[in-house]
Amino acid sequence: MLFFLKTSKNKERADCFIYIRITVNGKREDWSTQRRCEQQEWDKHTGRMKGNRAEARATNSWLDTLNTRAHSCRQDLYAAGKSFEPLHIRKLMQGEELDPPRMLSEAWNYHTSQIAGLLGKDYTPGTLAKYKSVHRVLKKYINLKHQSDDIRLDDIDYRFVRDFDYYLKTDYGLKINTAVQMVKKLRTVVKIAYEIGWLKRDPFIAYRVRHEEVHREYLSSAELQQLAARKFKRKRLIVVRDLFLFSCYTGLSYADTVKLNRADILKGEDGGLWIQTYRMKNNNRVRIPLLSPVLRLIGHYKDNPRLFDEDFILPKVSNQKANAYLKDITGLMGWTKRLTFHCARHTFATTVTLTNGVPIETVGQMLGHKSIQTTQLYARVTDTRISRDMKPLKKKYAGQELSLTDIMDE
Incomplete structure (x- = not known):
């Protein structure tokens, strides 16, 4: 590193700008120190001003400061373990960023492009659509707060997260659990940016998820029997009821139910028939032993004309129409609860399995859950199960002596 005078193009001035030059591996970078000096007052050998005048002392002190700062910046770049050039030292000395700032949209597009490339393997189209939807909402929020549709990653802090959650x-009028799911997707993208080095700190480190307890509908054993015994006149309602019952007795979602084909029905080690398939949502494998009602439903549609040219085991109905017909079925049954295929999965977890003594770990495996906490959201302890579990205790305490004193006369 050296300091030198650069001849001014303005011939009328006797003084010149003092420049700093830094050379690294044969490459050099020159820039002005914003100080001036006349030729006769400059010492080429020391790279400083001559004399002991106040002006010379002030200028030389500034040059010493630049020299110290340049060495410090060079050491920082060495410590970072990355190759660098004189330009990087200059940028650090002048407070500039070495690389262009990383933006939230860049991190979001990086993640969604990987999701798109892994569709059908690690992700589903629904997951990609959800991330794109959250990104659109984020753009609206950022535009509202910052008059822009994007934000630097290093500008995302804990307050940004809290304010977005509040918004x-x-x-935006979302329910608590829906808002939590959207913030979680932001956290996923930010975590990826942090892990690949685009972000120096994690703004979510103090963020705590607070879910709202939600009552999830399911059919009781009596209601399930009523629906199974009910006969409908319209064919579309019959088909949708059968699809719904199939889901109640297997725990499969609507998407997994309608895609089942004959190859998914296998003979298990117990000699009975099992469903073995992979969930559309997360590609988790599920294996489910088939109950009698399921076997009868499969046999009922075995020779259905709608399935002759296909390998599916059940008729197909669009998800939108199926939900609409479930509303009609609810009305005909005289029920107030809302029937959905998610309700059918909860019915399988609660009424069909857990209430009948199936361990929750087994229920989770059949539902395709990776975490037991997820299964706990599906499986509810019913009054029937509580009554059954408490029955031995009732017998135990039935004859226990209890001394009672009448206090009415006191």
Whole structure:
């Protein structure tokens, strides 16, 4: 590194700008120190001003400061373990960023492009659509707060996260659990940016998820029997009821139910028939032993004309129409609860399995859950199960002596 005078193009001035030059591996970078000096007052050998005048002392002190800063910046770049050039030292000395700032949209597009490339393997189209939807909402929020549709990653802090969470629940009008799911997707993208080095700190480190307890509908054993015994006149309602019952007795979602084909029905080690398939949502493998009602439903549609040219085991109905017909079925049954295929999965977890003594770990495996906590959201302890579990205790305490004193006369 050296300091030198650069001749001014303005011939009328006797002084010149003092420049700093830094050379690294044969490459050099020159820039002005914003100080001037006349030729006769400059010492080429020391790279400083001559004399002991106040002006010379002030200028030389500034040059010493630049020299110290340049060495410090060079050491920082060495410590970072990355190759660098004189330009990088200059940028650090002048407070500039070495690389262009990484933006949230860049991190979001990086993640969604990988999701798109892994569709059908690690992700489903629904997951990609959800991330794109959250990104659109984020753009609206950023535009509202910052008059832009994007934000630097290093500008995302804990307050940004809290304010976005608040915006979703108030201005955007989402329910608590829906807002939580959207913030979680932001956290996923930010975590990826942090792990690949685009972000130096994790703004979510203090963020705690707070779910709202939600009552999830399921059919009781009596209601399930009523629906199974009910006969409908319209064919579309019959088909949708059968699809719904199939889901109640297997725990499969609507998407997994309608895609089942004959190759998914296998003989298990117990000699009975099992369903072995992979969930559309997360590609998790599920294996489910088939109950009698399921076997009868499969046999009922075995020779259905709608399935002759296909390998599916059940008729197909669009998800939109199926939900609409379930509303008609609810009305005909005289029920107030809302029937959905998610309700059918909860019915399988609660009424069909857990209430009948199936361990929750087994229920989770059949539902395709990776975490037991997820299964706990599906499986509810019913009054029937509580009554059955408490029956031995009732017998134990039935004859226990209890001394009672009448206090009415006191």
